[in-house]
Amino acid sequence: MKYRKLGRSGLKVSEIGLGSWLTYGSATSEEAARACIHKAYESGINFFDTSNSYAGAEQVMGSTLKDYPRSSYVLATKLFFAQGPGPNERGLSRKHIMEQCEASLKRLGTDYIDLYQCHRFDHETPIDETLRALDDLQAQGKILYAGVSEWSAAQIAEASGIGKSLGLRPLISNQPIYNMFERYIEKEGVIHQCEQEGLGLVVFSPLAQGVLTGKYKPGHPIPQDTRAANNQTNGVINSYLREDVLQCTAKLEELAAEVGATLSQFALAWVLRQSAVSSAIIGSSRPAQIEENIKAIDLELNPDIVSRTEEILATIRHFAPMR
Secondary structure, three states, X not given: OOEEEOOOOOOEEEOEEEOOOOOEOOOEOHXXXXXXXXXXXXXXOOEEEOOOXXXXXXXXXXXXXXXXXXXXXXXXXXXXXXXXXXXXOOOOOHHHHHHHHHHHHHHHOOOOEEEEEEOOOOOOOOHHHHHHHHHHHHHOOOEEEEEEOOOOHHHHHHHHHHHHHHOOOOOOEEOOEOOOXXXXXXXXXXXXXXXXXXXXXXXXXXXXXXXXXXOOOOOOXXXXXXXXXXOOOHHHHHHHOOHHHHHHHHHHHHHHHHOOOOXXXXXXXXXXXXXXXXXXXXXXXXXXHHHHHHHHHHOOOOHHXXXXXXXXXXXXXXXXXXX
């Protein structure tokens, strides 16, 4: 495994991270989830990401990682989305942040969270209130670092400016979606802003919910043992299952073969070509998927291959983003 610093912090995370969205605690059995987490750790992955909004995922992740020394891995979770019907049971108010941090600590079975992330931007709460609450949690030792997820360049810039003016500990990460199809962070200046403010990118869905593994073929029915065939998870992936997108992935798979890689390895290497990306978060329902995907860290794409990739991707320029 290879490791990169998370933004300007001294924290080092594995180039491939393991996430739990739409998998652990829901679509994947607990036994399979534990096997994947063990395989990830034993393969050198030290970055594990979850959220209070992923049903049961925090419990599975926390209880499995207890088999290893706490100092040997980086545990990340998030908050924002509603946890109940009450008006204060969602968002990034001080009340919700403090209460949800305690709840996550209990579910994870740990004394501290390495990286606590704001799952979305809260338009109803002043940014300084959110930042002060996160800073207080750091002072208390309940979280070590704070980050955000799916924040715009302007929102990151504003938060950074406010944090500096108040003398607060800086945010160190942003978790946006990023893959060959979903590239808004390039076009909307998010990558540039994160680099300017010292935030590392821990990107999710680098394989486009499995479309960039090559398992979905143009003109063929959806395989029955896949995420797209699962009614619990197919709502997210359906936006990718267009004929032009699948034809594009078929061409990308041919290009990947030229460099001796699978399509998933090729797609992960494409994401990791960005120096601002600290870790690409994969999901996995089988340990074998982790074994295959981590090989991407040794794949370097030369300028010619990157250029040819862009030519293929240009055929779906009007792809409608998921977010």
